[in-house]
Amino acid sequence: MTILRRFAVYRVWRITLVAGPAIVSYRWLTLRERLGRPASPETWERVHDRTARRLHDLGIELAGFFVKLCQIVGARADVFAAPFIRRLSRFHDAVPARPFAAVRHWIEHELGRPLHDVFARVNETALAAASLAQVHRAVLRDGTPVAVKVQYPEVARLARVDLWSLRIAARLAGGMLRSFDLRSVFDEIAEFVALELDFEREARSTERIRAALADDPTVRVPRVHAEHTTGKLLVLEFLDGIKVVDLKALAAAGHDLGLVTQRIGRVYARMIFEHGFFQGDPHPGNLLVLPGTVIGLLDFGLAKELPPGFGAAVADMLTRGLAGDVPGAVAAARHAGFEVRDDQST
DSSP states (O other): OTTGGGSHHHHHHHHHHHHHHHHHHHHHHHHHHHTTOOOOHHHHHHHHHHHHHHHHHHHHHHOTHHHHHHHHHHHOTTTSOHHHHHHHTTGGGGOOOOOHHHHHHHHHHHHTSOGGGTEEEEOSSOSEEOSSEEEEEEEETTSOEEEEEEEOTTHHHHHHHHHHHHHHHHHHHTTSOTTOOHHHHHHHHHHHHHHHTOHHHHHHHHHHHHHHTTTOTTEEOOOBOGGGOOSSEEEEEOOOOEETTOHHHHHHTTOOHHHHHHHHHHHHHIIIIIISEEOOOOOGGGEEEETTTEEEEOOOTTOEEOOTTHHHHHHHHHHHHHTTOHHHHHHHHHHHTOOOOGGGOO
8 A cells, every 4th residue: 555655546546536425425415405405414514524534544545745635624623614623633643654764765865875974873763754754863973963854755746646636626626615715725735835845945944043033042943954954854953842732741841831832922923023934834743842941943844934014014903903093903904915805994
């Protein structure tokens, strides 16, 4: 199965086996509504749950792009029904790591030399496995602890196949689900995947935010080891901390949860309002609490550049809104780039 999923024809066939029945089921439910014989909420719930379960299984099997799809769908409670959120919201915990023998080969290919020429030791058990890459703890020859993030070599090619298949499915589905904006979701995923596949951009983003926050002792951004970094390999300073959602471990280590929250809010406010460039993927695995309640920021593949003046305009919008100055708040919102219709401005 692992080998089969790397073939485009097999992936298209598996996507069709999931998308086809889902389209038929939802078209039938929509037709019943038009005929004046709507299905019960329980029937809708069963169809949602069956589709979500099959999407989950497809993500586990095909990996790559589909892991990202499941993660995004699971986070969009504003778009998708409860069964999708229930089954897919924690999907990042279900991604299996690849065997180290393959990982070793990929790392050596990117380095252009044997592993032991660069690393004194590489832990064969992955620290984390994600949709497009996995991370291993290692030690450089000079004794420096690092995290080694290596991209799966086939993901860029297969992502194009998956996206093409999903866009065909969205076209066939048409507008049958008014609350499911499928095409915008797929476009969002395509944008995310393109950013995350560019490790050189991620390295530049990491160094940019590290430099911007260098004056703040309550924040830590890992240093990039540029001499070992390529378009598909990223070698970073290793940060040893506690995941921000592990409340028991944080309490046991003596961290004040209120201070943790305050410092995370402050660092994001600085990135957004002061620097206009921020870490755009703040899920639990990317936020650590280090000794001294220092916040560790990881993974800048989705770092985002805000338009010039965005932070100041948003601050102005909030200030005017809290003061009851509706016209001023609307003007500031439009200046920030938000679309506000005339009928929403009163």
